[in-house]
Amino acid sequence: MKGNDSGLPLEQFIQALQTQLDHAQAAMALKAQNMNLPLTFAIKDISIDLRAHVDMVQSEVRIRPAGAGDRDASLLRLSLSSITRPMIDENAPPIVVDKEGPSLKEVLGEDLTEEDRKKLEWAGVQTVAQLRRLQESGADAVVERVTSLPVDRLRRALQRASAPIVSHVLPDAIDQPEGREPMTILRVGGTNLTRNGTPPRVTIDGKPVGVMRASERELLLAPRAEQMSGDLVVEREPGHSASIAFDLRPHWRGPSEAPARTRSSRNKGGAA
Amino acid sequence: MSRRSFAETLIDLADAAAAAKPGRRPVRVRQIEMTLPLEVRLDRGGGAANFLGELPLCRWRTVFDLTPGTLRIVWKASDAS
Numbered sequence: 001m002k003g004n005d006s007g008l009p010l011e012q013f014i015q016a017l018q019t020q021l022d023h024a025q026a027a028m029a030l031k032a033q034n035m036n037l038p039l040t041f042a043i044k045d046i047s048i049d050l051r052a053h054v055d056m057v058q059s060e061v062r063i064r065p066a067g068a069g070d071r072d073a074s075l076l077r078l079s080l081s082s083i084t085r086p087m088i089d090e091n092a093p094p095i096v097v098d099k100e101g102p103s104l105k106e107v108l109g110e111d112l113t114e115e116d117r118k119k120l121e122w123a124g125v126q127t128v129a130q131l132r133r134l135q136e137s138g139a140d141a142v143v144e145r146v147t148s149l150p151v152d153r154l155r156r157a158l159q160r161a162s163a164p165i166v167s168h169v170l171p172d173a174i175d176q177p178e179g180r181e182p183m184t185i186l187r188v189g190g191t192n193l194t195r196n197g198t199p200p201r202v203t204i205d206g207k208p209v210g211v212m213r214a215s216e217r218e219l220l221l222a223p224r225a226e227q228m229s230g231d232l233v234v235e236r237e238p239g240h241s242a243s244i245a246f247d248l249r250p251h252w253r254g255p256s257e258a259p260a261r262t263r264s265s266r267n268k269g270g271a272a
Numbered sequence: 273m274s275r276r277s278f279a280e281t282l283i284d285l286a287d288a289a290a291a292a293k294p295g296r297r298p299v300r301v302r303q304i305e306m307t308l309p310l311e312v313r314l315d316r317g318g319g320a321a322n323f324l325g326e327l328p329l330c331r332w333r334t335v336f337d338l339t340p341g342t343l344r345i346v347w348k349a350s351d352a353s
Contacts, residue, residue: 008314008321016314016323023279028286041289041304041347043282048325049342050312065312068336075341 007055007064014078021046021080047079059115111157116149128191131161164200164234164242166190171228171251172220184253185212188219188234188244195236205230228252275313278325282345289347304347309340 008016025043032040051066051073066073105117112120125131125143134143144154168189173182186209193200199214202221209232210222219234229247289304308327315322328340 008316012321013314013323016321017278020278020282020323020325023277024282024286027279027283031283040350041286042350043286043345044303044348045344045346047344048310048312049344051339051341052312065314066339068338070339073339 006057007053007062010061010063013063017048017078018080043082045079045081047077050076050078052076059118111153111160112149116153116157119149128161131158132192134158162192162240164190164192164236164240166193166232166234166242166244169232169244169246169248171248173253182253184223184228184251186221186223186228186232186248188221188232189217190219190234190242191217193217193219193234193236195240200234200236202235203233225252225254275311275315275324276326278312278323281310281326285345286347300349302349306343306345306347308343308345310343311338311340313338 007013021043028040028042051070052075053064053066053070054074054076055062055064063076120126120131120143125134143149166188170187170189172185172187174185175182188202194214194216197214199211200219202209202211202219204223204227207227209224209227211219212222213220228249228251231243231245233241233243235241285306285308289301289306310325311328313324315324325343328337330337333339
């Protein structure tokens with residue numbers, strides 16, 4: 001074998017084989033067309049008995065074809081069959097998409113290694129929401145047993161997965177009746193901002209601010225003029241809070257201008 | 273020695289199968305099954321893995337030659353149109 005001696009991950013190995021089959025099928029179809037052949041032969045079934053070494057490297061199954069003189073190689077039988085588009089659609093699992101939420105890697109950071117994350121994937125945990133649901137349903141103990149993840153690391157990961165995160169603060173305005181000035185509001189984006197639908201307690205520079213609407217991913221706040229900048233803290237429950245520093249004073253649209261602040265301005269949406 | 277990709281080997285085998293042309297004979301081949309020795313290697317020279325596979329080049333193997341695996345393939349005849 002040329003190049004890397006550690007072989008290929010199983011899925012890449014199969015992909016490499018499938019690519020060759022695709023190339024062959026495409027070339028044969030093209031040839032039949034170009035040469036105006038009345039009859040052609042297509043692959044119906046194919047199987048390969050392959051002498052190879054199967055290695056486990058950091059929770060990854062890797063395949064390495066046996067070299068010359070390798071007497072202790074394993075025998076892999078790969079069987080492939082032509083399948084139709086409906087069969088693919090029928091057997092493909094639905095893809096889990098959590099577009100707005102942070103990825104497992106973003107939230108878990110350094111708490112879990114790549115291998116730990118792979119173990120979670122074995123247990124079907126691919127998103128932060130799934131990990132959070134495990135804790136809520138008490139199934140985290142089962143995951144501990146199945147994945148053999150260290151208990152403290154998994155608990156820390158679960159805590160982090162369920163912790164509130166504030167990602168940004170944006171200004172907005174709501175039109176008011178009878179020609180009154182539009183009402184300035186703040187849109188706070190993030191994850192885990194509520195718990196079971198209960199709005200969090202929100203303060204700006206330590207003073208409470210009204211929460212008009214609250215969901216898992218967004219809060220609508222009704223600030224006063226002097227609350228258009230400062231340290232915004234979202235406290236979902238005691239011990240579970242997130243904060244962000246922002247300065248949106250130029251966006252205040254109300255009866256009076258926000259008072260000038262003595263400390264230096266900070267960028268909007270900057271993480272605390 | 274440069275090795276061929278598995279796709280090239282398959283195309284040659286398909287050509288061999290296609291040589292069984294129906295002509296004007298009353299019977300025609302619908303399916304061909306082949307069981308062949310196959311030497312497999314992985315080439316990762318260009319970054320992506322390339323699956324190399326071909327029939328053994330030598331009849332008499334030395335200790336420097338791979339022990340071949342086995343390729344079983346079923347070809348099904350179909351109208352090119």
